[in-house]
Amino acid sequence: MLEDIALAVHARDPDRHIHLVLENDANQARFLGPGRFDAQWNDDSHHACHVLATGESDGYYAAYAEAPARHLARCLAEGFAYQGEVSPFSSAPRGEPSAHLPPRCFVDFLQNHDQVGNRAHGERLASLADEGKLKLLSAVLLLAPSPPLIFMGEEWACHQPFLFFCDFDGELGEAVRNGRREEFARFAAFADAKARARIPDPLSEQTFKRCVLRWKDARGTHGRGWLTHYRQLLELRRTEIAPRKFGPGRYRMLGERAFEVAWNDLVLRANFSEGPIAADSAPRGRLLWGNGNRTRIDPWTASWWIG
Numbered sequence: 001m002l003e004d005i006a007l008a009v010h011a012r013d014p015d016r017h018i019h020l021v022l023e024n025d026a027n028q029a030r031f032l033g034p035g036r037f038d039a040q041w042n043d044d045s046h047h048a049c050h051v052l053a054t055g056e057s058d059g060y061y062a063a064y065a066e067a068p069a070r071h072l073a074r075c076l077a078e079g080f081a082y083q084g085e086v087s088p089f090s091s092a093p094r095g096e097p098s099a100h101l102p103p104r105c106f107v108d109f110l111q112n113h114d115q116v117g118n119r120a121h122g123e124r125l126a127s128l129a130d131e132g133k134l135k136l137l138s139a140v141l142l143l144a145p146s147p148p149l150i151f152m153g154e155e156w157a158c159h160q161p162f163l164f165f166c167d168f169d170g171e172l173g174e175a176v177r178n179g180r181r182e183e184f185a186r187f188a189a190f191a192d193a194k195a196r197a198r199i200p201d202p203l204s205e206q207t208f209k210r211c212v213l214r215w216k217d218a219r220g221t222h223g224r225g226w227l228t229h230y231r232q233l234l235e236l237r238r239t240e241i242a243p244r245k246f247g248p249g250r251y252r253m254l255g256e257r258a259f260e261v262a263w264n265d266l267v268l269r270a271n272f273s274e275g276p277i278a279a280d281s282a283p284r285g286r287l288l289w290g291n292g293n294r295t296r297i298d299p300w301t302a303s304w305w306i307g
Contacts, residue, residue, distance in 0.1 A: 027095030044081035077249035109149035122161035156223035265307030
């Protein structure tokens with residue numbers, strides 16, 4: 001079906017560029033490329049970032065908990081973190097080789113409606129992680145060559161939950177209500193039935209209303225500060241990153257939770273550990289963003305260099 005969709009869309013108006021973006025948890029790189037799908041949402045990248053930000057290791061995050069920085073580095077350079085390796089979550093091989101594809105084929109994100117809404121209580125990252133860690137990860141997201149996705153309200157660090165809600169009724173509604181609670185039974189935090197009973201009812205109108213954005217929060221001191229941060233990064237992306245074409249990247253680990261990724265004349269060095277990392281060489285080019293030290297990477301910092 002996916003192949004038929006791509007063929008039909010491209011054949012209908014060959015002179016018009018239409019962006020086809022795929023969601024495919026199997027990480028099948030065969031669907032990406034000219035004449036097929038332009039890009040895919042990169043869940044691997046999200047999961048690695050989430051583990052780095054929160055330390056969570058429940059559910060599918062278990063597949064990234066052992067080496068989140070290495071998984072993120074591989075995502076930034078090569079697309080998928082799992083390219084045929086066995087996932088500890090499923091105990092089965094996952095993904096196909098993707099290192100030959102350019103970064104434009106992978107849509108990276110820190111949050112989206114699935115990853116937030118499928119949480120039992122719909123918590124956003126702003127409610128789960130340290131502000132400094134989030135600002136660091138947002139700089140990685142917005143300055144990397146891969147197209148970034150920003151979830152509504154993320155740009156001003158919205159703290160409101162985004163819960164799972166629907167307006168089904170009858171048997172379908174009850175099936176959703178019961179299934180929603182049953183799916184969390186395998187999570188340690190919801191092993192107790194009383195904990196699952198506190199999961200918001202997806203059929204309640206109040207559940208939906210809690211998710212409607214309070215735009216006035218974006219105009220407060222906290223919201224304005226975050227908006228300034230995102231606008232500055234997006235302006236750098238517009239002027240320095242977007243005009244250039246990038247091929248696949250290369251990555252190397254500088255420590256267990258520190259790495260370097262290079263694409264053409266763009267270099268990222270990041271340290272997600274609690275101690276400083278001494279680099280074995282200095283990056284080329286001029287500093288685009290971050291700490292200007294060429295031979296040392298401080299804890300929880302990153303620097304971008306461009307030729």
